[in-house]
Amino acid sequence: MLRLPSVRLGGLVVRRASAALSSPVRMASHGNVSLSHSEVSQTVDMSQPMYWDRVDTPLPDRRYKDILTDSEKSLKQKEKGPWAQLSKEEKIALYRMSFLQTFPEMKQRSDEWKTVMGGIFIFLGFTGLLVWWQRIHVYPQRPHTFDPEWQEKQLQRMLDMRISPVEGISSKWDYEKGQWK
Amino acid sequence: MSLPKPLMRGLLGKRLRFHLPIAFTLSVVAAIAFKYTVTEPRKKAYADFYKHYDAVKEFNSMREAGVFESVRPTGE
Numbered sequence: 001m002l003r004l005p006s007v008r009l010g011g012l013v014v015r016r017a018s019a020a021l022s023s024p025v026r027m028a029s030h031g032n033v034s035l036s037h038s039e040v041s042q043t044v045d046m047s048q049p050m051y052w053d054r055v056d057t058p059l060p061d062r063r064y065k066d067i068l069t070d071s072e073k074s075l076k077q078k079e080k081g082p083w084a085q086l087s088k089e090e091k092i093a094l095y096r097m098s099f100l101q102t103f104p105e106m107k108q109r110s111d112e113w114k115t116v117m118g119g120i121f122i123f124l125g126f127t128g129l130l131v132w133w134q135r136i137h138v139y140p141q142r143p144h145t146f147d148p149e150w151q152e153k154q155l156q157r158m159l160d161m162r163i164s165p166v167e168g169i170s171s172k173w174d175y176e177k178g179q180w181k
Numbered sequence: 182m183s184l185p186k187p188l189m190r191g192l193l194g195k196r197l198r199f200h201l202p203i204a205f206t207l208s209v210v211a212a213i214a215f216k217y218t219v220t221e222p223r224k225k226a227y228a229d230f231y232k233h234y235d236a237v238k239e240f241n242s243m244r245e246a247g248v249f250e251s252v253r254p255t256g257e
């Protein structure tokens with residue numbers, strides 16, 4: 001299976017390239033192919049009724065097999081009569097004429113989530129590298145107001161001004177003893 | 182091969198009859214909980230703060246700390 005630990009060291013570029021190249025191959029093996037066998041090329045004529053296998057929209061615009069053999073055509077004629085006369089194999093054959101996959105086949109779980117999670121972590125890691133570079137080469141100097149000495153003076157001034165004396169910061173300071181409560 | 186006919190009607194009504202009372206009850210409970218965990222303690226905190234609040238004493242402490250621009254500490 002496609003295993004990609006999210007290691008953020010050198011050599012990541014090599015791994016990422018191989019993942020990008022190999023992932024199309026992996027996708028084909030995930031089992032969620034929905035092209036009907038009557039379509040030869042990759043381009044689909046969207047102006048014609050389409051076939052699909054979907055759990056949420058279960059009835060496609062057309063039957064799966066549009067071109068029927070003679071035996072299939074005669075079965076379709078038999079379908080026009082009482083269905084109790086159809087054998088189990090005939091019913092299954094009729095189903096397979098209309099649909100490529102059954103519901104259990106459609107709902108089969110695949111390993112696509114591993115590819116997805118791997119891709120997510122790759123891009124998160126790459127973004128981390130970008131942010132790191134940005135911090136070194138783009139960000140301006142840290143404001144002096146973040147220095148601990150300045151922060152202490154700032155807090156002392158807030159307490160002197162009695163900021164939030166009811167439920168906030170000044171309410172937690174004991175003014176008589178000069179310490180936190 | 183013959184399954185019982187599934188429910189065809191009244192699905193939304195059934196869901197609402199089940200979930201609406203729960204939703205209303207939970208909303209009311211949330212409001213009551215907020216009242217007694219947040220608003221009542223807050224009202225009490227403010228009442229207690231102002232019960233023994235001496236504005237002049239606080240003003241003088243702040244003045245001595247040097248935070249005002251209109252009055253400087255008594256020493257200067």
